Structure formats: C-alpha cells, structure tokens
Amino acid sequence: MLRQPKVGAAQTSPTLPTPAQGVRFTTPIVETPGIVVLASWIWRLTRFLVALPFRFPVLVATVTVSFAAWWWLGWPGLAGLWATAAVTSLVWWRTWPDSYRTWVTLRMLAWWRHVFVYRRHWQPVLVISGLAESYQERRYLPRIRRVTCDTWADRVRVSLVAGTAPADFEHRVTELAHGFAAPSCRVIANGPRDITLEFPRHDTLAEPIDAFPMTHYVELDALPVGRREDGSPWLLKLHGTHVLVVGVTGAGKGSVIWSAVRAMLPALADGTAQVWAIDPKRMELAYGRDLFAQHADDGESAVALLERAVADMQERAQRYAGKQRSHVPTTDDPFVVVLLDEVAFLTAYHPDRDVRRRAENAIATLTSQGRSVGFAVLAALQDPRKEVMNLRNLFPDKVALRLDEASQVDMVLGEGARERGAEAHLIDPTFPGVAYVRLEGSPAPVRVRAAYVSDDDITAMTEVYGAGSSSDGEAS
Template sequence: MRQPKIGATQTSPTLPTPAQGVRWTTPIVETPGIVVLASWIWRLLRFLLTLPFRFPVMVACLTSSVGAWWWLDWHGLAALWGLAAVVSLVWWRTWPDSYRRCVLLRLLAWWRHVFVYRRHWQPVLVISGLAESYQERRYLPRIRRVTCDTWADRVRVALVAGTAPADFETRVVELAHGFAAPSCRVIVNGPRDITLEFPRRDTLSEPLEALDIPDSPDLGALPVGRCEDGSTWFLRLHGTHVLVAGVTGAGKGSVLWSAVRALLPAVKAGTAQVWAIDPKRMELSYGRDLFAQYADTGESAVAVLERAVADMQDRASRYAGRQRSHTPTTQDPFVLVLLDEVAFLTAYHPDRDIRKRAENAIATLTSQGRSVGFCVLVALQDPRKEVMNLRNLFPDKVALRLDEASQVDMVLGEGAREHGAGAHLIDPSLPGVAYVRLEGSPTPVRVRAAYVSDDDITAMAAAYGTGVA
C-alpha cells in the first residue's frame, strides 16, 4: 500500500452538499487578436466612408484646401480662403438668419459633438448606469448626430440592442448634470433611436409681459406665454378642461389671467363667456366686470356651478341627434368656468353638503361639458387625492412650482418626472414657469406664462367689461 509523503497535504474531492447547491458560472470568452484587429479596421473604414455624409461642409473645405495647395501652391490656398472670407462676410451681412442656420450653428454642433458629448460620453454613461456589459465587454449607445439651434443641442443616439428609452428617461437628471446642461429631455424617434435634448441656457429666465390681445381669438389655441424653444405657448380651452397646480407664489394667476386676456375679443363679441369663482376674493375680484357670472362664497359658488350644469344639460338635450360638436355663437356661447383655489370647495369648506354638491357639479361639467362648449379651468395648491380626487377628468394639465417630487406625477400623470418634468425643481424666483402635459402627449413641455399686472387688468375691465349678471 502506497503511503503519503511526509509534509504533503492530502486532498480529496468534495461533492457539493444539498445545502450548498451548485454554482454555475459563465465562462469568459477571449476574443482572438485577429478578430479584434479586423473589428478596428472595419470601424476605421466605416468612419472614413461615412465622414462626407456626416460632416459634408468640413470635408468639402478640407478637400478644396488640399487641392488648391497641391495644384496652385500656397498662392492658390490663400486666394481660396480669401474668396471664402469675402463670400462669408457678404452672406452674413445680407442673409444673417440663413448664415446662422447653415454655418454658425453647424460649426457649433461640430464643436459640441467633439469637445462636449464625444469627449464625456463614456464616463457620463458608465457612471449613470447606462452602459451594458456582456461577456466581459462593455457596450455603449452610439452618438449618431448632434444638431444645434438657437437654444438647445439635440444628440441623436442609437441604443444598444436590448435596452429601452425608459432607461434614459430615468436618468435625465444625471445626464443633464453630466453634460452641464440645465435639463435633459428624451424624445423617442423609433426603435433603438432616441434624441437627447440639452438646453444650453434658460430661455425662460426673464419675465414675460402681458401678450397683445388677439383680434380674433382661436379658442383652441389662445396665446398665454412662451415655450422653452422660443415659440408662443398656446393654451387650448375649447373641447378640453385644464388643471393648474402650484404652490403659493408659483404664478397660477398669470395662467388664469393670460387665458382670460386672450379670450376677451370673443367675450365682447358675445361668442364666449367667463364664469368666475374666487373663494379668496383677491385674485379674480379685481376684474369681476369681465365675468358673466361671479361668486366668492361657498353657497354662491355652488349655485354658479349648478347653474352651469343646468345650462350644459339643456344645451346637450337640444344637440342630441342634431350635432356632435359645438360651434360658438351668440345663442350658444363658449363658457369658461374659472375656479381659483378649488380645494376650498372640494376639501376645506366646513359644510359637508357644500363640498359634496360642488364636487358633483365639477365632475358633471368635466365629464360631459367638452362637446357642448363648456370648459372648466381650475387652480389649486395641493394636488393630493384627498384634496382633489377629480384630477383624471382634466385632459390638459399645467404644473407650476410644486413642493415635492411625488406631486409632479400627481398633477401631470404617471411618468412625467421620467420625461423631464422637474416642477419641484423650479426656482422660486421664476413665477409663471411651468410644465404642460397635453392630452395624448407623453412629453411635458416647459413654458412660462405672461404676467398680467393690475394695470393690465384695469385696462381690460375698462375696455371689455360687461358687468356681473
């Protein structure tokens, strides 16, 4: 019998016990060097082949410069660049908008592509948790193109197979800070194709004065402010209902008065009416001569709401079997029911019967009034369900500055924060700045309502006042 050597360690195979189980590991596959070399050669060829299509201006300039130097020596190169400078100067002075769009913004896009996004792409995505690993390899979404306009950069990204736009939507804060942008928004273009929108500056930092009153207002697009991209913010009232939420001082009055201001020519023509309810007796009472109906107590407010319900149901009975949509006329005007601090009627009024009647009237108006020309525009501070449990009956929602992050989804709907709506992060020094989410649109839009001053309201009441019924 063979004896073990002295000093040697005797080992014996051990079998896994049922408690230990069996550990399965994925083997690490080492890629052959020839495959890695071929991969790099293919990437280089693809880069060279696609370069003229990705950067046509840069390639054309380099090619023409090299050609001029090759055939005409440095004299030809100097003449070419002198001619280009003269043409560029004439173009800039004659057609500045075209020059900025075709030259300056393209140069800016190239610069930010190379020195901002391409340079920081890998560390930002890895630290943000957007890099994927498979068999000891790391896969990153690829930048396809960077474009710039006057206020934002748009980075078009090709996603890694197996990932989804939601992965980026939950990381918009990390992406914004990673690329030193005020915010980030994710736009889905198609399968594995998204665009990241990074504003370069806050275009809504300056207050916006009251907009001009339109000559013939469109009830489906009333100008009330400005969007982040510089375009006019149009608020739709006809055929919808609007919920406006924000803490004290967030600028709810700017939204309400801007909507009333844009509606005034229709009010004067008799094709629109505003019925106002103002429990605070401070915001809307200043221009009460503009309203066909006005109430500032719980009992009178409920009476106005129930009168609106009765008129709406009478109109619906006349329309039944004859027409399916409403056209504003002097006989059947568009009616805007304007409620400031609606929580006073639905949650805080001491009389339970008043609260119940008000909630029933608001629910009836918001569920049946759209097609017959009744719109409910309400403003509140606290969006919790126990304060306002009718939020889902308002198709269009406006979130001004809010106290808590959870309130953003309460007001704008589930997933609003993931789509870049940071209403809880709005600076208190920016009243009127808000995020708007319209019916059928998953992407919130950042806007700022115009400020309607007391002098503006006084002038409006003097020119368009009709008296209180």
C-alpha cells in the first residue's frame, strides 16, 4: 500500500507565490515506502546471484569447488586441489606448449580487450552511433555479456534491450567498426535479443592468396575460389545458379573467374562439365583456351555461341519435361558454364544493334531458364548501372569487387548491403581480388578474397587438363 503522498514544502510555504500570482507549480514529492525499496534490493541481489554462474562460469566454478574442498576436507584438501590443478596445467604446458600458450594468451587478451577496449568505450560508441539513447540511462544500454578472442578476431556477445533488434546493429556496422578501431564488424544474431559482434583485429585478407592446388575432387555447388575474412574457404556455388562478378578495371574479376575454372578442372577433364567461354577483350581467357569446350571472341561468334547454348538448354528442358526436375551432371548431359568476360561489350557497347539485342535475349533466356537443367552463366562486368546492364537482377548470386561509387554497392549486392557493411567502394586498390559477397541464409555481407591464378598457373592447368577436355564445336 502506498502511503498518502506528502505534499512538498513548495506548496505550503506562505513566502512562495501562489498560482494566482501566475508563477510555476512544483510537482509534489512522493516518498517510496521502505518496504518497496527493500524488496527491490532483494530482487536485484537475487537476480545478480542467479546470473553470476552464467556470466562468470569459470570463476564461479573455481570458487565453488575450492570452497567445497575446504568445507569437506579442510585446508589439506584445498591445498591438494590446487596442487592437482597446478600439476595438470604444468603437464599441459610441457606436452602441448603451443595449445597452452595460445589458450592462456587468448584468455588474457580477451580480458584485456573486454576491460580496456569494449567496456571502456561501449557507452560512448553506442550513444554516438545511435544504438543507445543517452549517457544517463544505463538501463537502456545493451549489455556486454562476454568477450572472447581467437587468433584473428574479438567476439563480443551482447544482450539487447527491449525495443532494439539485431538489424539495428547490422545497420551501424561501419560506426561500430570505426568506434572500436577494427577494420570491419559483422553481426551474428543468436536470438531476437542476443547477438555477437565480430571485430577482426587486423586485415586477414591483406596478403594475396596463391592459386589453390589442383585436386581430383570437385563439388560444382561449392567451388573453393578464395578465402573468407575468418580464414574459412570461400566456396562459390555455380551449379544451380548464375553468378555476376562486378568490379572496376583491375579489381580482380579475372581471379574469380579463373579460380572457378581451376576448381572445376576434374569435371572438365572427365566430361561432366564444360566451359563455353566468350572473351571480347581477347586477353582474359585466351591463355586457357584449350580448357574450353567452346570459345568466341567477337560479337558475331559470341552471339552464335550464346544462341547455341540456348538451343541446347531448350532441347534438354524438352527432354526433362515431366521426367526430371533437377540436373545431375553426366557426360551425356554435362553441366555447362557460359563464361562471359565483360558482358557489357555484348549488351551495351557493341556497335551492331542486332548483336546487342540477340545477345541480351540469349543471356536473359539462359539466366531465367538454365538453372535447373544444368546451364549456368558466370559473367564479369565493370559498370553495374542499369543503362549498361539491365539484366543484373537475373543473376541470383553476385560478387562485388572494388566499385567506383557507394551507390553501386546496393545495385550489385541488393538493398541494404552497404548499410550492413559491404563497403566495396572503399576496397583498397592495392588489394585486387578482395570482394563482398552474400552467402546463402545470411543477409550480412561477408568479405572475401579470391585466390590469384597467375599466367603460369593457367599454363600448367592447360598442360595437365587441356587435352582431356572436349574441344568439339570450337566456335572461333
């Protein structure tokens, strides 16, 4: 029961002016009953104690076990426990020194980064980036639950306050990365109110990646073409989709294309996959011509190649109709990759209007109907604007290498990609092959770097695999 509010002195004092004199009113002061204050403190203490094992599991376990040992076995028991722990860590250190050093170093680093980087700058960075309201209201500040470190990144687990969503953080990744002096920031949603912010401590993609070794095994829907920022392989799906690779001149489109071809080599050799290549610049693909089942380099022959691909695709679709809904690569029905370097040459820059129209029709037909019958288009493009390439939405998967303007990022990777941290327009020109991609099942763009396939690598590829691939139907 609340007591009757005590009316403040301001209203009773005869020396103060009355409302009739036209001066301000003062709000009455209500005193919270002592029992309510006490209950609130007990509630807070209980909540703190219940949450403690979840917030500091190692610390709580150590204290509890030590206390139990002392309680049951006395001081000798406690000393024995600590001696066992010391011997165990000594054995670990002597037997697996690297693992021990890494574990200890990373835990110390995590503690240091938690205290001196994240906790210290948390409130100002969140307030300034618009993710928390004010400096006074700590209740409405998302709470850091835990900081962990591995060899390349810090991971900050955060409990969100009611009314904010993981997407709010995704839209502020640039500010967060800047605020904590990290090269980038990625948001991983663990639940509606629980996220992990991943801050790399250095740029893991700064060094070029050599071409991957040629293997005998190929997965056409997961071709290893480079590395992701977290060190895991960047796997490009080609079978069952179409891929558009966009970047200014010198951005490294060639390395994406050649890494994909390199990863497909065993399938090219056994005839379950074919590459039909169009190379208007006569530079990019000419080196590996022996690897391609068909090849074209001028407008007329390129359109003829595309129209042949459309005819084959439609013939296959006719055969599959009512019998088969998806494609399985075989030597009779191989997976066909139509490789188009600088697709705008055919769709926008070619002087012959008829060539442009036919090329556009063929590409549109292939990209809209080819996926389920084993035809994929892998195209490279410098300028993603609509007037240059109005077919870009027919490519389900896109790779954004270095771009000219910020506005082009969303054109390539889709609405909101730039807000979520895909800063393709800011990629360092001295890092060709670095790109942003969107992976299946996640709206957050991922930074990757393609492996660099040098001219010598291509020569070696043609020497090993060139003779094995079919060269029937050479178009040029």
